[in-house]
Amino acid sequence: MTAPPAPSVSAPRASAPPDVLHLATTHTAGDPRVAQKEARTLAEAGLRVGLVLPHDGDGVGPGGVAVYGVERPATGRDRVLRTTPAVVRRALAEAGPRTVFHLHDADLLAHGLALALRGRRVVYDAHEDTPRQALHQPWIPARLRRPAGWAYGAAEALGGRLFAGVVAAEPAIARRYPAAKTALVRNFPLLGELAVPGAAPYAERPAAVAYVGSITRARGAEEMARAVAGRGATLHLAGPFHPPALADAFRGRGGVVVHGVLDRPAVAALLGGVRAGLSVLHPTPKYLEAYPTKLFEYMAAGLPLVASDFPVIRQFVEPAQCGILVDPLDVDALGRAVGWILDHPAQAEAMGARGRAAVEASYTWAPEGRRLVAFYDALRAGRPPGQPIPA
Known part of the structure; x- marks a missing residue:
């Protein structure tokens, strides 16, 4: 078993607060979408970017992105009850007044709504059809899965109204949110990442x-x-x-x-x-x-x-x-x-x-990354960040 790449053990303290903090509870500091693609792309575009997620200590991730670690959860229940609040607390400790909180897990929705109601800028990254996914989560008791799906659906609908923007991974998900706030950023691969030079014939x-x-x-x-x-x-x-x-x-x-x-x-x-x-x-x-x-x-x-x-x-x-x-x-x-x-x-x-x-x-990441940067350019300029869904 090979573990995901661990960032270095110490993260340099930024001279200014991050422009964007990516918050996650189920992803790692080497996650393909969260870290390798989105966070790294925004950092390469000149933004100060950080990751706040379960990790052993602080570090530096892909592209020089700062990693702010919280204790890893032991179970799904532990993640919701303990890790999720810890991620939010750590993000607030590292953020400045203009930092964008970019959420990557539905566990963070309620906290994101609270941040938005307090005037903070929040972006929700809708990777999954969470209301339907809740119907099959083994860590949710069977009798609670349908109510959980309804609750997630209601939270996402409210987030579409209160959040500064939404980044959706698939067209069917993107169409559930207000077009003026939503960008489709598909999870296509980095072109050179999975082709192995000298692979066996x-x-x-x-x-x-x-x-x-x-x-x-x-x-x-x-x-x-x-x-x-x-x-x-x-x-x-x-x-x-x-x-x-x-x-x-x-x-x-x-x-x-x-x-x-x-x-x-x-x-x-x-x-x-x-x-x-x-x-x-x-x-x-x-x-x-x-x-x-x-x-x-x-x-x-x-x-x-x-x-x-x-x-x-x-x-x-x-x-x-x-x-x-x-x-x-x-x-x-x-x-x-x-x-x-x-x-x-x-x-x-x-x-x-x-x-x-x-x-x-x-089907490569490069054009998706450009759409993500355009989304953030508009958001930071005070314009509606939504991007038309490609044909």
Whole structure:
């Protein structure tokens, strides 16, 4: 298991308060979207930027961004009750009167509303469809999940009115907020991040496939393991298990390699040594409308995909002809798709090359980063920060 990259142990005290503080409770100081993309992009645009999140001490993150650490939570309940208030307190201690509080987790919504009512500028980064996601959170008691979804929905609606702006990761989420305040900043990959120079030639790679991301039953963990085992191949799982006890069902299981959480170079190395990337989300209301970040990461790594046959995913995979779409609950269909890729390396490699070309043409972080900077330029100038949603 390789841990995310740790910033250096000491953070230099800024001569002036940060222009932007990114607040998070479930993300790390090396998080691809929060740290590597958004915080770093704003710092490179000349803003003073800090991250406030669970971390061992203070430090310096990607691009020289200051990291202000609070104690890590032990459980989901602990995160909500103890870590979230600690993140807000630390942010207030580091902020100046003009600092923008950029929130990255729904746990922070109530605190963000309180800050906005006190006249502070707050931006909400809507990564997920949180009201629907609450219906599947294992740390929320089953009887409370629907009320929690309603509460999150009400808080997000109120935030759309009170917050200075909203940054949304997907079009369906962006359209729920006032257009004048909202920018769509999709979580597309950094172009050079996942392509490994000198990676093993595709046809010489072992019979192996990979899944990278949060590992849950609703994200197809069991179906992937069963499908790949039936083909005599190896499934590499990289990411955190939710709930953590789920890991016990996969560690030591034949045909499955559990890597834990990998840093980005290690993710690139893993993807550079397998034959396909898997993303077989279950047809829950949340996943039927969301396009997974890993889809574009696999494409950026030049891998063919095996993914859920949902319209929102089909719109990217079919035009590029870069993968095979399946019913995510049909283990036999998933196994056949994996088997076809393993048995047809030349055609599968061509699929991966088409996916890489599609990413280079249309799905990279650079234009998303420019939209984020334009959002902040408008916000800091006192103009409505909303950006038109790209066609």
